[in-house]
Amino acid sequence: METKQVSSRIVDDVMNAFTERFMLPDRVNHSTDMPWIPFFEDGGSWFKPLRFDFTTGLWIMLFKVDEGAKLSRHRHTGGSVIGYVIEGKWHYLEKDWKAKPGTLIFEPPGDIHTLCADPVEGMTTLFILTGSIQFFEQDNTIYREDDVFAIYKRYRDYCEANGIEPDENLCY
Template identity: 30%
Template structure:
């Protein structure tokens, strides 16, 4: 049986190593946060990141329109809304669409590192529940590009599976 006509030829694997790519320090937005973009797909609303958070880091309360998968490699963290469910090294967390929470790391804790796959949009709120912003694969890509430029570093390599929509040849 012949191979299908709609296959993608590639000459090498699409593989990244966070030990070989620079982190993007986003401390100007969230103190203590460094991220490595691994896969950013604005067309399908998927973003894959490797994260490093310092002790005391807290993200604003946010609502997920899509699912999130987070695997913790180092440290302990939790959501303020679920203090009984702290995540530790080796924990895998699935967040179904529609969840709302406030990520935080104890001030006296150790740094946290983990790997996340996010689908859809994060809608961000202030402490009073007022809308602040939205984050998605496209906005995250722009945040990374701007931060790398401001920090005078090369943008780390990441996988971007598609480009602008266009007609076939």
Template identity: 30%
Template sequence: MTIPFPIHAQDALLTINTDEQPFVKNALPGVHVMPCFLDTENGVWVLRVQFEPGTVLPRHFHTGCVHLYTISGSWHYTEYPDQPQTAGSYLYEPGGSVHQFQVPETNTEVTDTFMAVFGANINFDENDEFMNVMDAGWIETIMLEAAKAQGIVPRYIKPKSTAGYSDEE
């Protein structure tokens, strides 16, 4: 067997150095986002995210799985206060899980994380009423609005959509 013909020819690697890219500050209150990969068509979002001490995200339901690595700081789920995630922790969240992310107010630094999310978060308020759907498209929209206000043009990998008919150019 010979090596297959490449379907997607590349002139260069698609790579992002997160130590060289700026964070979009307060894309959500207390949440600083650096997009790495946003695929709105397939619902995949890969982000480096920093959370300020005391940040609490809405309770949410995951439609897909999440891989989350904690670089520095600490956080925990409200439902699991005795299982804090600290520097070096890797967490796998299966699709269908429900929880609320929070960073202790006692943290003295931002909590720095890297996450790969598949699907969407269905967010709920404090009364468990539906708030919104957070997916790759929502993240991209919110992040780009905040970046524009800050004079930042984020650089991230975004697959080109190929939706359309084969006989159209």
């Protein structure tokens, strides 16, 4: 039995040494150091980018919606959405559930919905997204489509306009 344990430790040590040669470095981002960036020009919703992965199309952000504000009807395409509510409450007009602090949300690609923030508290949610978000006009035409590149450009444009040095550590 002791020989098996020693052999297992040697394999673990060899494997650890091997993987450490090729793995990415740790990344640490402090969202408290990141400004809230307008998601739409007319206000009401804000984001703090936490990660951009241009290979997979994944982006992670904190998303805040003001009290009583709505995010227009939209569809996620090309990937799912995971959300975790940090503060406040919100719901989709088209659904019968309500999100509150501690709620984990899974949205399949293709689902169309309208996000409504609580009229008193608003909301802040951590979202992990892949693919794109298509925003609809009343006549069902698409007026805007965001993906990892569009959100990254919005972040970079905001930084440039406000004299902020973009955090290159967000891209990996």
